[in-house]
Amino acid sequence: MTDAVLFDGVRLEHPGGRVVLSGVDLRIPAGAFVGLLGANGAGKTTLMRAILGLLPPRAGSIALFGRRAARGSNLVGYMPQMRAALSVSLSGRALVSAAVNGRRWGTALPVASRRREVDRVLELVGAEALASRPLDELSGGERQRLLLAQCLIGDPRLLLLDEPLNSLDPSRQAELVALVRRLQREHGITVLFSAHELNPLLGALDQVLYLAGGHAALGSVDSVVTSETLSRLYGAPIEVIRSGGRIFVLPGAPGLERAA
Structure with a gap:
């Protein structure tokens, strides 16, 4: 089956030249529900803009269902962050x-x-x-x-949802996640769901894509959201604590933002 999203050696930069992501290789399978996680400034919105064809990679390539990512593709539906x-x-x-x-x-x-x-x-x-x-x-x-x-x-065959849970109370967050999960399952849509926190997505996720330190890790929650993997991404100690069915990602060194 063709991958919904394929990154091959992708390097993304802001217009000013600041590197956001470097050397990213990843494959998102068609029909998956993927949570896109990372601290503020990690590159979540930038990655979505690249998938939309709005930010061409400085190196590497991005393909959607076997086609090069391009602006205006009818394969993709995009939900930006809520605007005032x-x-x-x-x-x-x-x-x-x-x-x-x-x-x-x-x-x-x-x-x-x-x-x-x-x-x-x-x-x-x-x-x-x-x-x-x-x-x-x-x-x-x-x-x-x-x-x-x-x-x-x-x-569209791929939905990019950019932090749609912002400013919603926990019950509304749960309703929205359940709705997206139902649509994904019933219609075979691939979902990339960006969020600032992991826990509201836990019951829906097939995989998680975690961005930190200019790098990315994609896989199951149990394989990616670990102290070892996140410490490697951040290049600094990160502690992952599981308690009561929830996951907490805590900085293990001063000055690091709470990661998820």
Whole structure:
């Protein structure tokens, strides 16, 4: 089976020349739910931008389902971090509708087809009741459902979700993770789910992709989230503690940010 994402010797740099990731080789299998973890500034959003074709690698190559990653690919649905600008009187349906023609080249979809596509993705995420409500009356979890519907337009095979749990309470976090897991299983979608903390994702993950120190480690939670592996990535002592079904990643040296 073709890998959903293939990094071959990838080096990513910010426009100013700062190296974010170097020498990254990884294969994400099609249909997997992968948690993307790492401290702030580790390169999670940068990696997603590279997959989207918005940041070409300075070295190496990136392929999606056997094709070179390129800007505007209809293989990928992207859910960016929540923006304050969404707090407007735009309705839920209008927000999702705005993405329909943005996912297509050439002429716009006919009105009837556009309406059916919006209805389809709203139903997929259980957001039909949100369609007529203005965004500034919705909770953070409800807005995230609409943004998830938006990135499902056009049946993408890969979803990139950039820290969608930010600012959600634990119950809403659990609801969103369960929804994404259900969609992933029922539709065979590959999911790369970025998060600042590992624990909300534990029941859903097939693999974890951990970024630190310009490097990456991909594998099962038990093989990657260990003191040995994370200490190697960070180049400094890291302690991993498992307690009560939760995992805590703690710096073992002064000055290191809490890792997950």
